[in-house]
Amino acid sequence: MSLKRSKNGRSITSPWIAEGKKYELPISDAVLDMQGRDRTTAKQIGWQIAFIAGLLGLLYYSAVVSEIDLFELLEGGSTMGEYISRYFPPDFTDSASYLDDIIETIGMGIWGTLLAVIFAAPLAIFASANLCPVWIVQPTRRLLDAMRAINEIVFALVFVVAVGLGPFAGVMAIFVHTTGILGKLFSEAIENIEVGPIEGVRATGASKFQEILFGVIPQVIPLWISYTLYRFESNVRSATVLGIVGAGGIGVSLYQSFRSFDYTKVCAILIILIISVGLIDAGSAWLRKRFI
Numbered sequence: 319m320s321l322k323r324s325k326n327g328r329s330i331t332s333p334w335i336a337e338g339k340k341y342e343l344p345i346s347d348a349v350l351d352m353q354g355r356d357r358t359t360a361k362q363i364g365w366q367i368a369f370i371a372g373l374l375g376l377l378y379y380s381a382v383v384s385e386i387d388l389f390e391l392l393e394g395g396s397t398m399g400e401y402i403s404r405y406f407p408p409d410f411t412d413s414a415s416y417l418d419d420i421i422e423t424i425g426m427g428i429w430g431t432l433l434a435v436i437f438a439a440p441l442a443i444f445a446s447a448n449l450c451p452v453w454i455v456q457p458t459r460r461l462l463d464a465m466r467a468i469n470e471i472v473f474a475l476v477f478v479v480a481v482g483l484g485p486f487a488g489v490m491a492i493f494v495h496t497t498g499i500l501g502k503l504f505s506e507a508i509e510n511i512e513v514g515p516i517e518g519v520r521a522t523g524a525s526k527f528q529e530i531l532f533g534v535i536p537q538v539i540p541l542w543i544s545y546t547l548y549r550f551e552s553n554v555r556s557a558t559v560l561g562i563v564g565a566g567g568i569g570v571s572l573y574q575s576f577r578s579f580d581y582t583k584v585c586a587i588l589i590i591l592i593i594s595v596g597l598i599d600a601g602s603a604w605l606r607k608r609f610i
Contacts, residue, residue, distance in 0.1 A: 404581045405582065405584060405588075406585060407582065408582055408583075408586040409580070409582035409583045409585070409586050410586045411583075412583065412586075413586065413590070415571065416568065416571060416586065417590070419567060419568035419570070420568050420590055420591065422485055422567055423554060423558055423567035423569070423594075424554055424557075424594065424598070425485070426488045426492060426553075426554075426566060426567055427492065427550055427553040427554035427556075427557050428550070429489045429493075430488070430489045430490075430491075430492025430496055430553050430557070431549055431553050433489070433497075434492070434493050434497040434549070435500060435542075435546055437493075437497045437501075438497045438500035438501040438504055439542075441461070441462060441497070441501040441504075442500070442501050442502075442503075442507075442508060443505075443508065443530060443534075444458040445458040445459045445462060445501060446508040448508065448509050448511075449508065458501075459502075459505075462497075462501040462502050464498070465495060465497050465498025465499075465501070466495065466498030466499050466502060467498075468495065470492055470495045470556050470559070471491070471560065471562070473491035473495055474491035474560045474563050474564075475563050476491075477565070478564050478565060483565075483566075484564075484565070484566050485565065486566070487560075487564070487565040487566070488557055488560040488561075488565035488566045488567055491560060491565060492553050492556060492557060492560075495556075496549055496553060499549060500549060503541075503545045504545065507542065507545075508534060508538055511534060511537040512537065515532075515533045515537060516529050516533035516534065517533075518533070540609070544606060547602040547605060547606060550598070550602070551598055551599060554594070554598060555591075557569065558572060558591060561573055568587060568590075568591065571583075572587050572588075575587065
């Protein structure tokens with residue numbers, strides 16, 4: 319099929335043959351525009367090649383500065399295997415003490431996550447561009463960035479100085495860091511909601527608070543629950559590390575065992591930790607199916 323074009327380059331007719339007769343069918347400008355957009359120009363190909371080359375260069379530079387050396391890893395495989403063999407068989411002689419520590423660690427994760435959710439929810443609303451003006455959104459986002467950028471161990475060191483050694487410092491460290499993470503995730507969920515329910519609530523003469531309560535929260539609550547459960551699992555794992563700086567939990571016993579080179583006890587602690595995280599994951603999966 320060949321196209322006849324007018325002086326401005328637009329197609330006017332296209333020949334179509336049926337039953338030995340030739341007919342002229344009009345071709346719309348919209349079809350021609352679509353065909354033009356589908357064609358890949360030399361400029362677009364050039365940009366794509368430049369993007370791929372830049373990405374490969376970035377990956378190579380990152381590998382160099384990170385000193386990634388797979389050959390060195392393979393050469394050290396036998397040494398690593400010999401070191402891991404020192405962890406077996408695990409020593410469960412102090413298992414009662416480890417169980418008390420893991421319960422304390424889970425408690426730290428529960429309270430750190432709960433406090434984070436309580437504070438992250440309003441901060442997420444203030445950080446959502448579709449609900450609040452920019453002079454509220456930007457400062458709130460920068461506050462969440464600061465909370466998220468600083469690791470829990472740094473916060474733990476600060477709170478150990480403030481409240482002393484023990485799990486309370488760990489709870490506060492988890493709480494502050496998790497607030498920054500959940501605040502960011504919660505606000506992104508709010509910014510992707512449908513406006514229809516909000517407009518429906520607004521049409522009834524509802525206040526701004528009622529719009530958020532009845533038009534926004536019901537749409538984002540499933541995602542909020544999912545994010546909260548995931549962060550709870552992560553916080554239990556993070557709480558095990560905070561014991562290194564004296565912030566309570568099973569991390570204290572883990573650090574002491576490492577320092578004394580008692581690797582069989584380290585293995586026992588890691589096994590208990592893996593079982594605990596697995597049970598938490600199974601419980602979280604059950605809650606997701608029930609509420610999401």
